[in-house]
Amino acid sequence: MSTTTITATATTIPVPLTSETGKDDAPTQTQLAVATGGYIFPGIPKITDPYKKRQWQLEHMAGAFRVFARKGFTEGTSGHISVRDPIDPATFWINPMGKHFGMLKASDMVHINEQGQVIGGNRVAVNSAGFVIHSAIHRARPDINAACHMHTINGKAWSAFGRPIDTINQDSCNFYGTQAVYNDFGGVVIDEEEGQRIVDALGEKGKVIFLQNHGLLTTGSTVDEAAYLLTCLERTCEVQLKVEAAAAGGLQKRIISEEAAEFTARTNADPETLYTEFQPDFEYEIWLSHGELCKGE
Structure with missing residues (x-):
């Protein structure tokens, strides 16, 4: 029986400096690395009007909740997403308490200040634990514009171990160097000190954190990035539990080398790529919504 070895050769493909919509500048190294064919896959849109950017964020926030609903991340009134307001960055938007994720629209989101008072948007109650956790994160980390916390099945299961996940497959490399663990579960998070301890555990560079005996929390420069990290981390926890x-x-469990994990994270886990990874799920929710959701661009 004979075998044939095929050697791949690199081909330089001319890439246009702007997209057909005219929205993009020169392609980033990430855009060039993850797609081919002579066209750039559109990344994060550049929206200069802060009011339009606010609406864009709220549409994507609603889409993230619907994705979470479809994937079964609901658990009573638990779970929240927050997005920093582009007009007043000291404030943020969060979901209303007690409304199913699968029903949320951009107009349902609540605008809240650092004191926990509703100042705009949908004027209804919000989850107090959600406010404590998310307000602490937004105060401490100006690089974080969005955060997601859900009580997912596999996230809750893996959180009981109080340890990060291993780099045992390509997707788990998305979390290389950015995982944190909060090992001090003190009950429902309703006081500022607990929120600050979570922030301290997240550190200056953490993007995802395992809340021991509680669940998962992910962050990002866009709500799309944070949401994709949540869906990816939940699935990664499921895989890790099966591997264990x-x-x-x-x-025998085999761990990916530090060098390979770092390279994969550098290629696949930047904000632009993680934003792009979320778009198929988001656009599917737009299609399912029959006009209730839009891209907001």
Whole structure:
């Protein structure tokens, strides 16, 4: 039986400096790395009007909630997403308490200040634990514009171990160097000190954090990035639990090398790529919504 070895050769493809919509500048290295064919895959739109950017963020925020609903991330009134306001960055938007994720629209979101008072948008109650956690994050990390916290099945299961996930597959490399663990579960987060301890555990560079005996929290420069990291981390926890079960039965678990994990994270886990990764799910929700959602650009 004969075998054939195929050697791939690199081909330089001319890439236009602007997209057909005219919205993009010169392509980033990430855009060039993840797509081919002579056209740039559109990344994060450049919206200079802060009022239009606010609406764009709220549309994507509503879309993220619907994605979470479709994936089964609902758990009573638990779970929240926050997005920093582009007009008044000391304030943020969060979901109303007690409304199903699958029903949320941009107009349902609540504008809240650092004191926990509703100042605009949908004037209804919000989850107090959500306010404590998200307000602490937005105060401490100006680089974070969005944060997602959900009580997902596999996230809750893996959080019981109080440890980060291993780099055992390509997707898990998205979290290389950005994982944190909060090991001090003190009950429902309703006081500022607990929120500050979570922020301290997240640190200056953390993007995702495992809240021990609680669940997952992810962050990003866009709500799309934070939402994709949440869906990816939940699935990664599911895979890790299965791998641990198989390893307990005698199979050997193999960890990706530091060098390969770092390279993969550098290629796949930048804000532009993570934003792009979320778009298929978001656009599917737009299609399902029959006009209730839009891209907001």
